[in-house]
Amino acid sequence: MKITLRGTRGSLAAPGPETMHYGGNTSCVEVLGDDGTLLILDAGTGIRRLGDELDRSRRRIDLLLTHLHMDHIQGLGFFDPLFWPDLEVHLWGPSSTTLDLRARLSRYLSPPLFPVRLRDLPCQLSLHDVVATGGCTVGGFEIEAQLVCHPGPTVGYRITADGATLTYLPDHEPALGAKSFPDEPNWLSGYGLARGADLLIHDGQYTCDQYPQHMGWGHSSIEHMLAFAEATGVRHLVSFHHDPSHTDEILDRIYGEIKKDRTLPFELSPGVEGQTFVLRGAMADRAANA
Amino acid sequence: MPPNVELVLLKQLASCLVIPMFVVGRDRVLVFYNESAEPLVGRRFEEHGAMTLDEWGGALEPSDAEGRPLSDDERPVVAALDRGEPVHRTIHVQGLDGQRRKLEATAIPLVSESQELLGALALFWQPGSGESLKPAVPVAGAPQGQHEIEAILMRRLAGYLATPIFLVGSEGQLLYFNAAAERILGRRFEDMMAVTRNELYEAFRPTDTDGLPLERGTHVLTLAREKREPVHQRFSLRGLDGVTRTVEATAFPLIGQSGRDLGAAGFFWEIEKP
Numbered sequence: 213m214k215i216t217l218r219g220t221r222g223s224l225a226a227p228g229p230e231t232m233h234y235g236g237n238t239s240c241v242e243v244l245g246d247d248g249t250l251l252i253l254d255a256g257t258g259i260r261r262l263g264d265e266l267d268r269s270r271r272r273i274d275l276l277l278t279h280l281h282m283d284h285i286q287g288l289g290f291f292d293p294l295f296w297p298d299l300e301v302h303l304w305g306p307s308s309t310t311l312d313l314r315a316r317l318s319r320y321l322s323p324p325l326f327p328v329r330l331r332d333l334p335c336q337l338s339l340h341d342v343v344a345t346g347g348c349t350v351g352g353f354e355i356e357a358q359l360v361c362h363p364g365p366t367v368g369y370r371i372t373a374d375g376a377t378l379t380y381l382p383d384h385e386p387a388l389g390a391k392s393f394p395d396e397p398n399w400l401s402g403y404g405l406a407r408g409a410d411l412l413i414h415d416g417q418y419t420c421d422q423y424p425q426h427m428g429w430g431h432s433s434i435e436h437m438l439a440f441a442e443a444t445g446v447r448h449l450v451s452f453h454h455d456p457s458h459t460d461e462i463l464d465r466i467y468g469e470i471k472k473d474r475t476l477p478f479e480l481s482p483g484v485e486g487q488t489f490v491l492r493g494a495m496a497d498r499a500a501n502a
Numbered sequence: 503m504p505p506n507v508e509l510v511l512l513k514q515l516a517s518c519l520v521i522p523m524f525v526v527g528r529d530r531v532l533v534f535y536n537e538s539a540e541p542l543v544g545r546r547f548e549e550h551g552a553m554t555l556d557e558w559g560g561a562l563e564p565s566d567a568e569g570r571p572l573s574d575d576e577r578p579v580v581a582a583l584d585r586g587e588p589v590h591r592t593i594h595v596q597g598l599d600g601q602r603r604k605l606e607a608t609a610i611p612l613v614s615e616s617q618e619l620l621g622a623l624a625l626f627w628q629p630g631s632g633e634s635l636k637p638a639v640p641v642a643g644a645p646q647g648q649h650e651i652e653a654i655l656m657r658r659l660a661g662y663l664a665t666p667i668f669l670v671g672s673e674g675q676l677l678y679f680n681a682a683a684e685r686i687l688g689r690r691f692e693d694m695m696a697v698t699r700n701e702l703y704e705a706f707r708p709t710d711t712d713g714l715p716l717e718r719g720t721h722v723l724t725l726a727r728e729k730r731e732p733v734h735q736r737f738s739l740r741g742l743d744g745v746t747r748t749v750e751a752t753a754f755p756l757i758g759q760s761g762r763d764l765g766a767a768g769f770f771w772e773i774e775k776p
Contacts, residue, residue, distance in 0.1 A: 309517075343758075358650075389655070399649055
């Protein structure tokens with residue numbers, strides 16, 4: 213699968229000369245399968261440009277939302293393919309304890325917050341509650357979803373194809389209330405989704421100094437993100453959901469120091485908008501070598 | 503000032519659960535209630551935000567069975583905060599439809615391990631309300647045997663509180679109890695992990711208020727799971743230290759989104775100390 217980061221910023225879009233490198237668009241990740249199946253993870257502002265680039269001949273898109281905080285859905289109304297009548301759009305996301313996904317999403321996609329209502333979108337739209345199903349199969353992708361530690365109904369996704377695994381945990385606070393972190397694996401939020409993943413895209417919003425004042429806000433410190441990645445045995449960690457106040461200079465300094473001072477059991481990449489990763493599992497490698 | 507971790511955990515837990523839950527600060531301000539509790543208040547929490555107990559209680563007009571308005575110290579939440587002990591009672595409230603309803607109410611003060619009063623958790627339920635919930639849905643195969651977020655949050659919260667708390671899974675298996683509960687049972691959780699439910703029952707020999715052994719399946723945690731609503735009970739328990747304690751307990755089912763059956767949690771408190 214080919215993974216492209218379309219928006220790596222958390223909480224609020226942060227465009228400007230000081231964020232040109234890592235990017236200012238909010239959370240959105242494009243996942244393209246070898247069979248042409250397209251998954252889009254979250255619909256932050258980064259989804260707008262993705263929509264402009266998609267081929268009009270495409271017949272189906274699956275959009276997996278982790279949760280409905282504004283920075284993860286703000287781009288939805290500006291995602292042009294939703295206005296293509298011939299396109300089948302499957303929108304996956306979490307319901308709440310009393311409201312289904314459609315009712316929750318309609319709170320945003322309706323006046324006064326947005327002039328276009330969900331029901332008025334021209335595409336062939338289907339909504340699916342991932343909490344009830346625990347996941348799905350889309351094309352060649354096996355997708356697992358599980359609720360994770362974040363305010364409000366929030367899931368993470370584990371996406372597997374041809375033996376390669378991507379885990380997406382953009383908003384995640386696994387250390388919340390943990391007296392010792394990381395906890396035992398079966399008591400660690402997100403562990404089952406991330407264990408042994410080839411690529412983990414994980415929340416790394418705060419510095420250690422910033423985190424105490426933001427405890428309970430649903431995001432990780434960079435240290436907690438690193439500890440989580442080590443505990444789950446991932447091969448490659450991409451830090452994500454950069455704080456709006458973290459300029460390119462600040463992020464360069466933070467991650468430069470980590471790479472200089474630490475020996476990590478995994479590869480570390482601070483997420484950069486536009487960056488791509490290609491995952492090939494053992495099965496694909498064997499097929500290629502046959 | 504850094505936020506209070508116990509209240510943060512409780513608010514996040516409450517937002518995951520179907521059972522109506524209210525979180526009150528130690529200053530008697532209602533600081534959160536979950537979606538299921540909205541009908542009791544008449545509005546979403548996000549629309550109004552925090553409110554004083556007078557504002558909240560005024561709308562409900564809580565009274566006793568004879569219709570006499572409850573005084574402050576008769577209201578479970580106020581009594582629990584004042585005494586620092588859980589309080590359970592039956593109350594009658596005015597619904598938004600003008601009908602008066604009988605509710606069971608338990609207020610549990612949130613006391614930290616360092617004995618600081620942080621606030622209270624309040625549960626209100628109408629007996630039989632569990633029957634109106636959608637049928638229980640088994641959890642759709644959590645990856646690698648990992649516990650669901652609701653159980654994780656409940657366990658972490660229990661680890662901070664001075665009230666004995668037990669957590670069981672969807673099959674009734676014992677998942678966790680905190681240090682305060684160890685004092686009731688006379689045994690550490692780590693020493694109990696290999697104990698089966700039957701062995702646990704035999705070891706602690708719960709009896710009802712008449713001294714008769716509680717039948718299997720009638721324990722508060724089991725009833726909460728089966729009825730899918732909070733259950734309150736008083737019983738006696740002989741710990742492994744040989745001491746018999748009379749306790750009250752309120753247990754509530756952990757029912758998550760989409761009706762997922764995750765087990766039950768119970769708050770226990772001694773009412774006659776040895």
